[in-house]
Amino acid sequence: MIPMIFHIMLYKDSTGATAPAKYDQALSYAQRMVRVANYMAKPTNIQFFIKEVRNDATLYPNLLLADRSKWLAAPSSSCTGSYCFSDSTYMSKLVADFPRSINVFVASDSTSGVPLGYAYVPGSDLYPEFGHIFVTWDSLSADGSNSLSLYNDGPNTLLHEAFHHLGLQHPFGATNGASTSCVDGDYVIDTPATLAPATSSSFYSTAQAYCMELFWGRYGGDWDAAYTRWSTTLGIPDTDINTWADTCPTLAGYDELGNYMTYNTPVCFAALGHFTAAQVQRVHYMTSELNPILYSWGQYYAQNAAPPPPMASPPPEYYTNICRATKNNCACKSSWTYNGNTYSYCDRTGSSNSLSCEVATPGSCADCSSGSSSTCILSCTGTARQCEKSLAPGFSAPPPPPPRPPSPPPLPPPPPPRSVPAACQKSISGCDCRSTWEYDGHYNSYCASPDGDPRLWCQVSYTCASFNNSNPYQYCSAAINTSYCGGEVYFSTLRSTPLPPLPPPSLTPRPPPALSPPSPPPRPPSPPPAPPPPVVYVAEVRGSLTLNAACALLSNAIDAQALNASLASELARVLAVPLSYVRVTGLACGSVVADYTVAFPSGATASQVLAVSSATASLSGQISTSYGAAISSSSGGVTVMQSSLLCPAGTAPSSVCPGSPPPSPRPPSPPAPPPSPPKATKRQKLAIIIGVAVAGVVALVIVLTLLVYCIIRMKKANHLANHHHNNAHGQPPLTGGGKVAPEPQAQYPAPGAAAPPPAPGVGGMGMGMGMGMAPGGYPPPPGQQYYQGAPAGPYGMVAAPQGMPYYAPYMQPVPGAYNGAAYAQ
Template sequence: MDFDGLDGIEAPEGAVGHWRPPYTLLATIGIVIAIVFFGGGFGVGWAAKPTKEAGFIVVGTQGENIARSPNVNIIRPFQPIQYNQNIPNDAVQTFDDQNAVLIPAFHVLTLVVSTLGGTNYTYSPNVLRLYVQSKYQNSQDTLAKIYNVAQRLQISPDFFNDIYAISTGLVDVFGYVRANQAKVVAGRRLLAASSDQPLAVDLAKAFIRSGLQAPELQGALGNLEPLWPQLDDLVDLVYDIFDAVRGIAAQVDDIVASQEAYHSTLEPLQGSVQPSTVEVSADLSVKVLANPYSASLIVSIVEDEEAEGAPATGAAQEPTGEQRRMLQQLTNPLPAGFIPALPAALPSVLIPTVWHIVMYSNDDGTYGPPGIEQACDMVQRMVAIANSRLAPTKFQLFIKECRNKPSYQYLVKPSRVDWLDCTATCWIYENCGDMIEPSAQDYPRTVNIYVAGDAPPSDCSGYGWAPGATDDPMYGHIGFPWATVSTSNQNSRGAYEGGAFALVHEMLHHLGLQHTYSGVNCSDADATADVPDTPITFQSVWRQPWSWRASLACSAYWNKTLSGNWDEANRQASVRVGIPSGDVNPAFDSCPNNTGSDEIANYLTYSYDVCYLALGHLTSGQITAIHQISADSNPELYAWGQYYARFPPPGAFPSPPPPASSPPPPAVSSPPRSPPPSPPPPSPPPPSPSPQPPPAAVPSPSPSPSASPAGPSCASRTQRACTCKASWNYLGPTYRDCVVVPGMESRGFFCEVDRTSGNCANARNGWWDYCTPCVSSGSTPSPPPPSPRPPSPQPPSGNAPPNCGPGAPTKTAGLTCATGLWKVTGSNITYSGCANPNRDVRGVWCALAKGQATVAGAGWDYCLDACNALAPSPSPNPNTAPGNAITYPYDKQCQRGVTGLPSTCSCADNYNIAFPDFKTSYSSQRGCTAFKETNGTGMCIVTCTNNRKANRQPYPCDCASA
């Protein structure tokens, strides 16, 4: 039988499995098709539309069906969302909710697509989902079909415990479909009929039914029958899956391109800095070399420094020669008495991170994306899981600062489209890089992580350099799209913790580790890093002809060895060093002439998240290398990281989470009882025995949801240990917490599960579960309103003296001076309110209050003009006085502004510049400066907004005359 929907994919020769067509049915169909042919012509391909309307509700209208199966479908309709446009938060939330349903299903669908496509590649589930959402964003019918089958695949709340059985069963079924599709009598001609003809669908279902009863598929049927005991239901599901993905299966080349973009084998590299030839005047040109990065003016609030003061370390030790060399490289000296260990000792290293979460403004005055207010909680979850995976390396991460407030003005993009554009090419620094250099905190001792844009439309999970640069944060940061951090997406159990594994992967790159595989031939990819114990590998896992077996092997380990226990998976990973036995399989070997088989779960290869979850590891050689490379490339981070590990800063680690609860036993076969028709309020449904406090399990870095306290704000608990969403929509009406939906009384109490924690992986149909109402569920409050935009400062009245002290408003609306003392980093002189420590000709300025930054990302701002009258004027420039000898270089102190610069550009506040032909260089220059090499003509390095070509380049300049 030839399914034309495969768009030209040929069935393999010698395919196994046979099907005998129902000849009586064929004869009947032949007559009907003949009538259709002569009456109206043939269509463009069978089954172009779903057999049922998208979003139909299957609630078990036949009572006997409900009684026979404990698993019932409550299917939500698909809602088309133009996610790449400026849309309100509620539309984005709908898109996110639908994503949360699709993500688990694609763990299975990717295997189906690869099987139907007959390709050697088994795509990453997340890559395939992103590809489908981007490819079909204007063809919502395909997405509606996929959304429908995604819910039906998750009919059981134990989906993640059954995923191996489901996957292997469907791989066998669709392998049979592909092998036998060409063996149906007159199949090609028959199935060219219009999809509006029901008998063509009937024939396809007859073929599937016959196959499911064939001896070859009895093993598959045994895997699938417990979830779909009614053969008709299983036949319908298989057919609808085929109808949903058949066109996708043929798009091998396009999906491969998307996979390579998601997991780029080439990290973006910092280009070597070359001198520019600058025309200073009509008769003078000079070569100028601009340092790509000089730290902008850095200020600190004194009370914050005191709070983070270094504790005493005891009597000083005498450092060895190697330790002394490490100490000499530090810009920030360590507290007296603390001597960092050498990398050979594999010391504990605690790395500070600063997270910059970019948001956007909505037309209604709110900010997006939805969940931005909880972003720092999401980051904490992501870091906690990553730490369990990094524990064997002796490296750990802590959140020094997480910025997700609009008072950090550089984090706010004017619209959703502008925000999405930040990751249009994956790399945040390309389209939104203006903010990185001025906003980077404590660099390079601290790892700065920027989160912006979304996926889709972005098609990557994150990026970093190996190792991260220490002389320019533009090439020494880590970047992620919002989807990687959001608990509605990759930072969740539903995504097999893909967000945490992206963080682990990119952090290991930042610390110096390379990929374990070669993209060219069977060569030792990480030999340059002196890693001797990773097997030689050609290409990443997904490119291998055995990739589908590797994916299933990881699922088998997850289901059979780990019993689907998230906490146990993290516990084992936290002590695992070297290649585990479950990741040693001679069948998985891309370089059979070399020693060892491919690793399918090394954090530095590109594999499947289920493999990292079940068997994730690093070798001892990689662990040794990461210490040596980070000590050599970033001694500031490595030495101070040891200090932080011994004396953790306050709040470096959150309080231990409560013990994770084991899932309750499966529901009994009968549905929940219907509630009584009249008050008092109906009793909770009893699909399973009344829940008792479950036994405690090993604490998890990603704690299972804990019960909310009773009271006005309590949230009901679901049957499978999740929490009900406070407000949710079903078929139009909005419901709160745990309810009985009118017209669906036979279902009893149910609700949409709350995915905010990222830990709920037990939803039915991917979104709902039975629940027990909490005492005050009817008065569950609405979510808190979004943070208001900061008000503009009120101008001082004409008679009142200007406020120039602590807390004074600055020139930028919504920003204020620090309320305490502040100082310029590197100086011990303190200031209060507005001051001019560097004699800036543009006037007085101040350190901003904690939690604020300018649009450019700076932690300081100029004070109101009225404050300048209260401060002493800068001394006149001696180089401009008649008769005085000129000393170069000197700041021209252009009080009326600077001319000669490109549009949107200004002279940098701090830059280094060199003149190669003169063999001279100058550091810490600012503003338009006259140099001897330019014959006294002004020159500066510029910083620009939306002008990437000119940014950080040298330009001649002069002071404006008026």
């Protein structure tokens, strides 16, 4: 009996009311979800009970998030705020009774792009951010998939994530989708190897139709019978052995459609839901080894704790039987006659496989004539194959499943437990080491060195007096090593026995190896990448808004920041521009006056700028932030900064493009040369040119003579002036001509030198995320707090350095779609 604590994350909607809607009914939703999940879990000898449902923000203020956007983003793998489920500080404040109870966090919904649920494989018993379960609000709500109308997909999601937390992988491996090769990736021997979940397989539409036929036709859509099947089925049922469902045809077995740890349409779990015996064995062993507090208390609750008071039987849940009701849920007669033939409920009356029926009470059926008491025959949702009616001529039933292959020979008995020396079971302080512990996606036993540290270390038991959740590791004795204590261990019913040890090395001495030539010098580091070019803005529109909000909120930095973000988002929405264009430049009192700009980068058009400029003057009534609506607005006009980019040639004239020049005309063709004149004319012109040239030379000589004379006179005058000036200061007279100062030279950076920083306001900014540790650093004893796991998803998530697995959003099967017809998603 494993306790669960549900945390219902809340937020304030635009009216200030606490949301989501009907959050105060979370207790009844959780009770139904756990009750149905326990039917599925019963064959594993594991049951869950609700210890607490927390949905009161007054008692638990950390449940209340600032707004819906944070509520949607909190479980996302890309969430980076202090409200995220991946934040260790935040999760440590929220969890309760950890790790004895499984903490289930409910937030977001499937419309936001997050998975329906996730968990870690296995869940950590040290770090809450790696040791919780998440499911969406619509998975918990009775208005969502916690209902018969959606085939109990919500309880199935909770079960799937809970068994990830207890150590189970997907049958198709430690991924959230299709694998790249057929390997038995869940380390369980009796789940056939699977390349991909049914939702990613070529036979998905066939699987949907087959499960609909099985649940509604063979089992009559009886949910009480389904709960009984779930409570008693352990192993792959015969109906889940289908030759057409085989993504790994070279390996034994067929893909399971109803294993709770795979992904499929929910009706397949209603008809075929099951665990296997080896999955149950793995869950108990892994949980007892890797989460001993949860497992030992679970045994205590099962054996000693008083059972919870019996709950009153819930009223029967309403659902539509597609084989006994019309498309709009009018009940059919159990026996009726048409054209001399007798039929039962929904039946085939023509040459097709579609069904119809006579309505039992026409007066209460809106689809029948108003107030009519005569015969009323309407169409049904189910098909002949789904409702097990005779098929129309030309149609045949699919072939029966092949006979079950003979059972394989029994496995040899397992080897005896390995003997671990006593010195390897204690830390240097004398504390007991954990018999199995996880680090960096690998499992270790007692003293080990998963990071290559020459000295062994271990995770100590929580019974150690010096145990600390933030640093549960201690060094072991320096006198032991890996060969003495053993290495990595595995949880697997598939792994083959290790190869025999190699023979001891020869004692004959060997000649020393030849000296290898020295290694070449390391290559110089690559130059840093060039910074991105600055954004070029072509125009800017300024505006101002007055918000009906209390000025006091500006004194709170968090509220002011939230208002800034909310206002920018609203402006981008109303003005129909990207959020990156909008910048709130100032917030002031009276009520709250907000100044803003809308900057248009290169590529924007003049019509866009004019449209935004026109809209900024009449935003009152359209802008509604989470802190108040706009009650007045004004426009500050348009500033054009790059007219040539905003108004290229051919742009229509406007207030921002007053006169765009027409396209440049092509230059005129050069004139054709005139006809050649007679030879006498050419000689006459040459004589004139020579005469002019001679006269010009004479004039030039005269000018140069006068210029030389003036220069000599000036030098003499300067010489006398310098003589008088230098003698006045006791300096000797100049004995030669003066030197000319060199011209200043342009200064260029040396080759390879760093470029100067960009001017203020120019350039870009990048953000990135990363995680690492000092090379060769041994984490534990010095304070390393590192848990390597990954959420298992969709339903769940996986361990080790895998990505977060997720439960793919539910895809409602379309009744009647068969023979390869694709279902709407």
